[in-house]
Structure formats: C-alpha cells, structure tokens
Amino acid sequence: MKVVLVDAGGSNIGSVRYALQRLGVEAELTGDAAMIRAAERVILPGVGAAAVCMARLRELDLVETLRSLRQPMLGVCVGVQLLFAHSEEDDTPCLGLLPGTVRKLAAAPGVRVPHMGWNTLQRHAESSLTTGIDEGAHAYFVHSYAAPVDEFCLCSSEHGQRFAAVVQRSNVAGAQFHPERSSAVGARLLRNFIEHGLK
C-alpha cells in the first residue's frame, strides 16, 4: 500500500508518520504532485494556521492536484479545515472539497478556546472510516477553529457548540481531532482509512 503524507508544512507530520508506523505502514512525506497522484492513500496533516498551510500548498503547486484526486484522502486537524471552502482564520480560501466555512469556536464562561483535551464523539452517519469507534469514545482535540455539522458529518463533538469531528464526502474525509494522539480510537480511524479507504 502506497501511502503519502502531503508536506503542507504542518508540524505534526512526524507524529502522524509514527502513528502509521505503529500500524505497520510506511508513509512517504512528499510535496511532489506526481507522487501524490500515484499514491493509494493520501493524508493531509497540518498544525498551525490555515493560511500558512494553504500558502505552502500553493507554493508547491498542489492545490489543483489535491482538488482532483480520486483516491481516498484524509485531512487531519488543520488538514481537515483545508478541505472546506473557506476558513475564517485570516479569511483564507481553502480547497473547497467540502462546502461551508470553518469558523472560530466561541469562548464562553467555562468554554475555553483553544479547545484542548479529550472530548467525546457522537456518531451521525455510518462509514468504514469510523467502524469500531463507539458512541461516547474519547478523542484528543487541540484547535480553535472548527467545521459545521452538516450532511457530511460522520461524528461530532461539543465544546460550547456542536462541531464536526469527522467528516466525509465521497473520497475525501478528515478528522478534527489528532488520531496520532488519540490512543486506540485514533489508531482505529487510521487503520480503517488504510485498510478500507472510504466506503
């Protein structure tokens, strides 16, 4: 299985790669369009600002490549935010593979932003990606922006408001939490993605 990690400049690339290694998968880190197109699974990681990651993708001339992929692609953390049409963070146009706008989480009394820590998942729709991840399972989140709950939401979580924790639209999916740091739940999501793609 040829798995690539897109080099969008996110600093969690190393830890995502290690998480795949723990599953016996060697993923190649690349910014090369031909290698990405030739892969069977594409993972788009990301930590940091959406604008910085998008600038990096443009610099590598990868925007159209990612938009036209047919194989399963998984965005992680900021990587999932890049899949949407737009991010409120620095008013950034994103890849537009999913409709809608990524918005800043609203802080409120008792609701701290960034949303940081282990939160429970609520299941919305069935997919091979979330097989074996139980209702109420905990995943590790670290983020200030989030995507809305809509028809493409597989799992949601709540922090002041409900937001999309796992999304999927045909061959494109993403997790707002960090699978590489979400213990057994995260490992299951990555293993589902590698073994079954997106069904």
Add this chain to the structure above:
Amino acid sequence: MLSRRIIPCLDVRAGRVVKGVRFRDHVDMGNIVELALRYRDAGADELVFYDIGASPEGRSVDYAWVERVSSLLDIPFCVAGGIRDVATARAVLYAGADKISVNTPALERPLLISELAEAFGVQCVVVGIDSVREADGEWRVRQYTGDPSKMRAAGLRTLDWAQQAQALGAGEIVLNCMDSDGVRRGYDIEQLSAVRESCTVPLIASGGAGECAHFAEAFSQADVDGALAASVFHSGSIAIPALKDYLHEQGIEVRRD
C-alpha cells in the same frame, strides 16, 4: 463533553527523569521512554517533559529523546526547557512534540510568545509560570527555577503575567505554585482560582498534589482544565486508574476508555 486532564510531569535532566522537593535535591526516577509508556498504559491524558537543566545552563533540549517518545507514544505530550526561539521550537515540534512550553525565555523576551503563536498557532504554545506568594501577600513570578543558585524574581505579579502571556498568544497556561510544590498538601486553590478568573485559555494546576481529593478540589473549586503532578505518580502513591475512578464518582468528567 470535554474531560478534565490528568497530566504526569516528568522532569528531565541529562536524559533521565528526576524529581526534587521544592525544586531542589533532585533524585533519579528512571528512563524517559519507559516512564512515558507506563503512564500512557495507566491512562494519563497527556505528559509534560520539563528539561529542568536547560534554561539555567543556557542550552535547549536535546531532541533525540523527543523523537523516541513521539514514535512510541499515542497520547499528546508537551516539551519545556530552554526553548528561546522559533527555530528551536520548530525542531522540537518536528521531533514530534505536540506542544512546547516556555517559561524563563518568555520572561526574558515576552514577544517570543507572539512569534511562536504566529508560527505554529496558539494551540501549540504553553506558557509555564512559576509563582510564589511573597511577604506582602502578592503572588509573583520566579525565573531560572531549574537551578536554585540561579533562580530569581522576575519582577512581575503572577496575575499580570498570566494576562499578558495570554494577550501575546499563549494557548494554555501552566501555573506552578512553588510554595506547595512537592509537599503534597494540595494545590493552591486560591491562587489557581485567581488566575482562572483572569484568563480564558486552558489552565493547568501544578504543585502540591498529595491525594485524590486534591485533584477533585482543583477541578471543582478552581475550575482548572488539567492537573499536573509528578511525585505522587512516580512514587506510586496515587495510581491513575484509581484516581480517575474517584474523580468520576465525584461527578468530574474524566476519560476512562
């Protein structure tokens, strides 16, 4: 619902985990990776590694162990110690740390916090604050706390510094109440509550945990997001699964799966 986090802290010196009492007299506690994995298995929500020798010795952390920990650990971890510029922070994050924590270098040059937040996002940037109550009753910040001979007052009120750090881009604050550190008489609820009221980012309690009830107090009375402890976990006097069962019985949301 968001869980309250239980965070074992591993003080690292010369590649080993050590623990002191009131920041002095460090005793060897064991191998970094072995301890990290033991805590993961016990249900720790996150780990913090403090390279306590780094700032006073004027050097930054050695990244080989960061990479080793990252390759084996599937829970988040934060690295602190001697991170004084964006390049060093990037190296630590690229070695696999999820967050970096700055303390003394941020006091020396507060704009470091903004530079880190801009480069990596506020969610990666933790500001650690070592605080003592002085004779006049005010809480004030200490720096170079890794080495008693170099430790000194930073000339700042703790509440002011916490607010300033947040305004500059801190995504989380770890408040280390030095008067209660290592003596196991409980977290400094009064001080934690005061800082909690003055900032909106996650706040982590540090210093003073001795029994399960101390954790419950920090969560229910000071409303902290996480509680950090070292000696009670290292010595085995509190086991994390039993602690989480206790907190759950007290109606405190914790991760037990």
